[in-house]
Structure formats: structure tokens, C-alpha cells
């Protein structure tokens with residue numbers, strides 16, 4: 001794929017197909033997934049290196065599948081730690097709710113893992129560059145001008161770069177979001193929390209093996225068993241508390257002493273973050289698209305902020321590549337917000353809902369909550385709600401022409417002769433059928449469109465993809481982001497939105 005047609009850049013700043021603004025975890029994923037598809041992509045970041053301290057601590061199996069697509073599994077998977085689940089506790093540590101991770105996931109990876117973000121971010125960046133992304137680091141984007149066939153981005157060093165498309169992955173305070181004038185829908189959650197990352201001394205056991213959400217009205221707090229030797233605590237600031245006061249060593253040691261012997265830990269980082277629940281109203285303006293924290297922010301109680309941004313990147317990358325290759329019209333890009341916004345909004349609402357549960361400081365309300373939840377747990381025989389099986393607890397994609405009956409969740413990844421099928425299929429659609437004979441006309445059309453067709457009557461290992469549905473499907477169409485387009489008794493024709501009008 002060549003650079004932008006008919007556009008010029010400042011000296012030394014060759015134009016590109018896509019300018020990704022922000023080379024954080026979402027921007028690096030976006031750049032890598034585009035470069036992997038042959039797109040000429042430049043990623044720009046005002047910082048030279050990755051942010052040196054972790055914010056995100058958890059990601060899920062779907063993110064590991066994106067890491068697989070970036071070719072970064074061997075660099076990232078060994079340093080993660082599986083997370084068996086999350087318990088919500090009363091102030092005196094009775095279990096209010098216990099969530100356990102599912103054993104089987106659609107991707108084949110552990111349902112939930114904990115990780116150390118700086119190493120993860122660096123690996124994703126490195127792979128984006130290996131895949132062909134160009135970078136401009138240590139330079140800020142200041143403003144953008146949109147034109148009919150390109151966008152001019154003005155940079156902090158006085159230069160500019162032209163791109164056919166811009167994807168803004170420039171975080172919560174996104175300059176690009178402000179430039180396109182979109183506002184955020186505010187779910188009215190705003191709570192400051194102290195985040196304490198600890199290094200445990202040799203031989204010190206972690207204070208918890210699962211994540212604890214301690215719903216103590218006197219001081220709601222969270223325990224996160226990061227990969228050894230790290231451990232994270234998060235403490236809510238009470239109304240009126242000074243963020244400087246709570247970060248004094250003696251105050252932090254006092255907070256920790258309920259769970260650990262402070263002489264066995266080193267505080268690696270202390271920071272106060274204010275958690276929000278926000279979703280942008282418009283994710284696309286002409287040739288500019290938003291992804292990650294630029295498009296949405298959520299409290300971290302479900303560990304889904306970065307995950308949601310990486311899902312944005314996976315959803316958008318294959319669509320943008322098709323548009324750039326001239327295989328689809330730009331209208332395809334309107335399916336991005338239509339599919340992703342309802343999905344992410346449901347997760348933000350869930351995270352805010354859990355946040356309100358955890359952040360209760362009214363003692364009477366907390367006592368009533370505890371009584372109701374303990375009674376519900378006793379009535380259910382203390383059975384643990386099943387965890388995320390790799391799609392079960394995730395909302396479906398929003399509706400649209402690429403989400404038909406049975407679609408909207410991720411497909412099973414089968415392994416054939418030691419090879420994971422995603423690696424074999426690459427950037428193609430996958431169509432799995434019980435028997436080719438029953439769907440001949442539609443399959444011919446999908447094959448002409450470049451799809452990979454698998455017939456379970458010839459290779460029964462593909463039946464797992466069909467049997468994941470209730471009732472089992474006879475035909476499943478899977479998109480290049482591994483989301484199911486349709487699953488049912490009939491194989492649908494290729495949706496017109498995938499073609500060009502001309």
C-alpha cells in the first residue's frame with residue numbers, strides 16, 4: 001500500500017495512510033494491527049518511552065488473542081499471572097460475592113490475567129515497529145485540519161504530516177477529541193482513589209491470591225495480586241480528604257498495616273487517580289476516528305479500560321485496511337461506533353455499578369447492602385457465579401450490517417495440528433460449515449471475496465466452532481477481528497457493506 005495520494009508533508013515528514021496519535025497500549029495495538037495489514041502507518045507520541053509505571057493490571061482472554069495477532073505472545077504471555085477470580089468482602093471480610101474465572105475460553109487462553117504494564121506496552125510497541133509501523137516519538141500533535149481527501153496534523157516542532165485517516169488514541173485528555181468537538185456522555189461517577197504499587201520482600205506471601213474488593217464503608221479498598229513480587233492496593237479517598245495527605249508515608253503505612261507487615265514491602269509508586277464513567281458521543285468525524293481512553297473512560301473495578309481500547313483497535317483495523325485497499329467504501333467505518341459504543345457503554349455501566357457498590361461510605365446503606373448480599377449468597381448455597389468463559393459475561397457488539405443473527409460475540413479458536421486457526425486465517429473472513437454441500441452458492445460467493453472456508457464434514461475439528469452455539473449452528477461466519485458475523489442454519493451471503501458502490 002502506498003502513501004497518501006496527492007498529499008505532501010513537511011520536509012522529512014512523508015505522508016502516510018494512517019496517523020495514529022498516541023503510542024500508548026491502544027495506539028501501539030492500532031498501529032501494529034494496521035501495519036500487519038500492509039497499511040502505511042505512522043504513530044506519534046509526545047513521550048519517547050512508554051509510561052514507566054503501571055496503570056492497568058488486568059487483561060482478559062480476548063486481549064491475549066489480539067496479542068497473538070500482533071505476534072507478541074512469546075514476549076507477553078510468560079510474564080502474566082492467571083487471575084482465578086474476584087471476591088467482594090464486607091469490612092470484617094465475609095464474602096458478599098465471589099466471581100471465578102471460567103476454565104474454558106473461546107480463544108483458548110486463560111480467562112483473566114494480571115500483568116506489569118510497562119513491559120507489556122514496550123512489547124506491543126516493539127511488535128508494531130517490527131510489523132512496519134513508523135514512529136515519531138517525543139513530538140506532540142497540536143492541531144488538525146480536515147480536507148476532502150486527507151487530514152493535516154500540525155506538530156509541536158512546527159512541522160506537519162498529512163494522512164488519509166487519523167486514529168486518535170491520545171488518551172483521556174485527547175487533543176484530537178477536543179479538535180473534532182465531540183462531547184462525552186457522563187455516567188456521573190467521580191471518585192478519587194490512591195493506587196499503591198508494592199514490591200514484596202523475598203519470601204513474603206501475597207496478602208491475597210484473588211482480587212479482593214473490600215466494601216468497607218470506613219475506607220473502601222481493593223487488593224490486586226500482580227505478578228510476583230508486586231502487589232497492588234487501592235484505597236478510596238473519603239469525602240474532603242486531601243490527596244497530598246493520604247500520600248504521606250505514615251498514612252500509607254497505616255492503611256497497609258491491616259493486610260501486610262509494612263516492613264516486608266517497598267512502596268514502588270503512590271498516585272491518586274480520579275475514576276470516571278464517560279463515553280464519547282461521536283467516535284468519527286470525517287477522516288478522524290477515536291479509540292481507547294480518547295473515546296471512553298471507566299473506573300477500573302472490572303479491569304476493562306485498556307481491554308476496551310484494544311477491542312476498539314481490533315474492530316477498526318481490518319475495516320480501515322479494507323477502505324484503504326479500495327475493497328469497501330468509507331461507510332464501512334460507520335459500523336465501528338455502531339458496534340463498539342453499545343458494547344463499551346454496557347461495560348462502563350457495569351464498572352460504575354460495581355463502583356457504587358464498593359464505594360458506599362454511608363454505614364446504614366452499607367449494612368443494608370451487606371445483609372441483602374449475604375442473604376442472597378446463603379440462599380444460592382454460596383454457589384459461585386460462573387466467570388467469563390471468553391464471551392459469556394461480555395455484552396454483544398451493537399447491531400449493524402456486520403452483526404446478523406447469532407453474531408456479536410467472539411468465535412472459538414480451534415487448534416489444528418498445533419497451529420491456532422487465527423494464525424492460519426490471518427486477515428480473512430472465516431466461514432465454517434457443517435457440510436459444504438448445504439451452502440454451496442453462499443460459499444462460492446464468500447470464497448470469491450477471499451474468505452477461508454472450513455468444512456466440518458471433512459475436518460471434524462472445526463465442529464467446535466459450530467457447537468459453541470445453542471442450538472449448534474450449521475454455518476458460522478467469522479470476521480477478521482474474530483467476532484461472529486452470523487451463526488445459524490444457513491450461511492448468509494456476503495453483506496453489501498463489504499463491497500464498494502462503484
Ligand SMILES: Cc1cc2nc3c(=O)[nH]c(=O)nc-3n(C[C@H](O)[C@H](O)[C@H](O)COP(=O)(O)OP(=O)(O)OC[C@H]3O[C@@H](n4cnc5c(N)ncnc54)[C@H](O)[C@@H]3O)c2cc1C
Nearest residue numbers: 022024026045046056057058141171292293303305306307
Ligand atoms: C489505577 C488504574 C488502574 C487501571 N487498571 C486497568 C486494568 O486492570 N485493566 C484495564 O484494561 N485497564 C485499566 N485501566 C485503564 C487503562 O490504564 C487505560 O484504559 C489505558 O491506559 C488507555 O490506553 P490508551 O492507549 O487509550 O491511552 P493512554 O495509555 O493514556 O495513552 C495515550 C498516549 O497518547 C500520548 N498523547 C496524548 N496526547 C498527545 C498528543 N497531543 N500528541 C502526541 N501524543 C499524545 C500520551 O503520551 C500517551 O502515550 C486502569 C487505569 C487506572 C488509572
